[in-house]
Amino acid sequence: xxxxxxxxxxxxxxxxxxxxxxxxxxxxxxxxxxxxxxxxxxxxxxxxxxxxxxxxxxxxxxxxxxxxxxxxxxxxxxxxxxxxxxxxxxxxxxxxxxxxxxxxxxxxxxxxxxxxxxxxxxxxxxxxxxxxxxxxxxxxxxxxxxxxxxxxxxxxxxxxxxxxxxxxxxxxxxxxxxxxxxxxxxx
Amino acid sequence: xxxxxxxxxxxxxxxxxxxxxxxxxxxxxxxxxxxxxxxxxxxxxxxxxxxxxxxxxxxxxxxxxxxxxxxxxxxxxxxxxxxxxxxxxxxxxxxxxxxxxxxxxxxxxxxxxxxxxxxxxxxxxxxxxxxxxxxxxxxxxxxxxxxxxxxxxxxxxxxxxxxxxxxxxxxxxxxxxxxxxxxxxxxxxxxxxxxxxxxxxxxxxxxxxxxxxxxxx
Numbered sequence: 001x002x003x004x005x006x007x008x009x010x011x012x013x014x015x016x017x018x019x020x021x022x023x024x025x026x027x028x029x030x031x032x033x034x035x036x037x038x039x040x041x042x043x044x045x046x047x048x049x050x051x052x053x054x055x056x057x058x059x060x061x062x063x064x065x066x067x068x069x070x071x072x073x074x075x076x077x078x079x080x081x082x083x084x085x086x087x088x089x090x091x092x093x094x095x096x097x098x099x100x101x102x103x104x105x106x107x108x109x110x111x112x113x114x115x116x117x118x119x120x121x122x123x124x125x126x127x128x129x130x131x132x133x134x135x136x137x138x139x140x141x142x143x144x145x146x147x148x149x150x151x152x153x154x155x156x157x158x159x160x161x162x163x164x165x166x167x168x169x170x171x172x173x174x175x176x177x178x179x180x181x182x183x184x185x186x187x
Numbered sequence: 188x189x190x191x192x193x194x195x196x197x198x199x200x201x202x203x204x205x206x207x208x209x210x211x212x213x214x215x216x217x218x219x220x221x222x223x224x225x226x227x228x229x230x231x232x233x234x235x236x237x238x239x240x241x242x243x244x245x246x247x248x249x250x251x252x253x254x255x256x257x258x259x260x261x262x263x264x265x266x267x268x269x270x271x272x273x274x275x276x277x278x279x280x281x282x283x284x285x286x287x288x289x290x291x292x293x294x295x296x297x298x299x300x301x302x303x304x305x306x307x308x309x310x311x312x313x314x315x316x317x318x319x320x321x322x323x324x325x326x327x328x329x330x331x332x333x334x335x336x337x338x339x340x341x342x343x344x345x346x347x348x349x350x351x352x353x354x355x356x357x358x359x360x361x362x363x364x365x366x367x368x369x370x371x372x373x374x375x376x377x378x379x380x381x382x383x384x385x386x387x388x389x390x391x392x393x394x395x396x397x398x399x400x401x402x403x404x
Binding site: 029033036039046058066074079084085087091094100101103105108132155156176179182 | 204206233237239244246249255266283
């Protein structure tokens with residue numbers, strides 16, 4: 001995890017939201033290049049940790065980033081940060097390309113009346129995402145590593161048990177403790 | 188599709204694995220169907236997705252290929268923009284993720300009898316787990332069974348009762364190897380459930396065990 005102070009991150013988050021809006025409204029390639037520079041190397045790392053070799057990860061990352069462009073009008077900054085939205089696109093690509101399975105998605109909620117989300121909602125959501133990031137960074141090492149493995153190692157809890165040599169019960173209770181801490185930090 | 192009073196929700200472990208994308212397809216289908224009916228779990232899923240997004244945002248980067256951005260721009264120019272999904276139309280009796288697997292609503296389900304009035308329809312998912320629709324006539328029961336792995340049972344219509352509790356529309360029961368149960372459909376109405384298992388069920392009496400390979404339950 002890299003460390004940056006809260007204000008820098010806050011500005012960064014709002015900036016990503018603005019970049020996606022510029023892609024949606026004016027097909028702004030400069031905005032896209034900035035998003036690409038930050039997120040593409042991280043999406044590629046995520047796919048490689050999930051078991052893709054470098055070539056496949058590169059190919060899938062380009063597909064994920066082009067999906068970001070194509071779907072820019074579907075991004076709702078009152079419901080997700082840019083990072084969260086990109087994570088869900090990358091995860092779906094992973095299931096499709098690496099696990100060769102379909103990804104059943106929940107039914108979409110009906111669209112609201114106003115196409116532009118309320119700025120206060122957007123700000124609150126971006127701040128909460130940021131707070132959660134700090135809470136994850138502050139977790140005890142042992143708990144944080146397991147959360148990362150659960151998301152990025154493409155491992156079930158019992159596979160994590162095999163890999164780490166930890167009993168399944170220990171893994172489950174550490175993850176539970178981590179989630180309790182995160183909930184507490186978000187109150 | 189939102190139901191007023193769902194009592195039995197998804198566990199953190201299931202929501203986290205669905206968010207991380209590590210569940211077998213049959214389980215993902217069951218989780219997605221429950222979330223379609225349950226606003227509380229939809230909100231909880233959003234939190235787990237945010238954990239994933241945060242980890243992505245703050246993870247170490249690896250180097251991209253030299254012409255990666257140009258190659259991506261070429262992909263973008265070759266592709267068509269994605270249409271925003273249309274707002275929900277007429278009312279349906281199955282949530283959207285399930286309609287995709289059934290190929291329509293309940294009347295399109297191809298039921299097969301498994302005896303005692305109970306019917307099932309196995310849905311086409313990857314083989315690491317099985318998803319099936321179960322039709323249990325009012326007052327009838329599914330034979331007493333234990334589990335080797337995990338079994339998720341989501342009520343779509345009607346209700347069932349077992350040794351644990353009463354499960355109504357939208358409720359999901361998460362059963363593991365410790366639980367042996369006999370679900371009985373509520374007397375009021377026929378019960379339709381979506382059930383997912385990652386290992387064959389173990390029936391207690393000899394007859395269902397013999398039938399198991401044929402029924403794939």
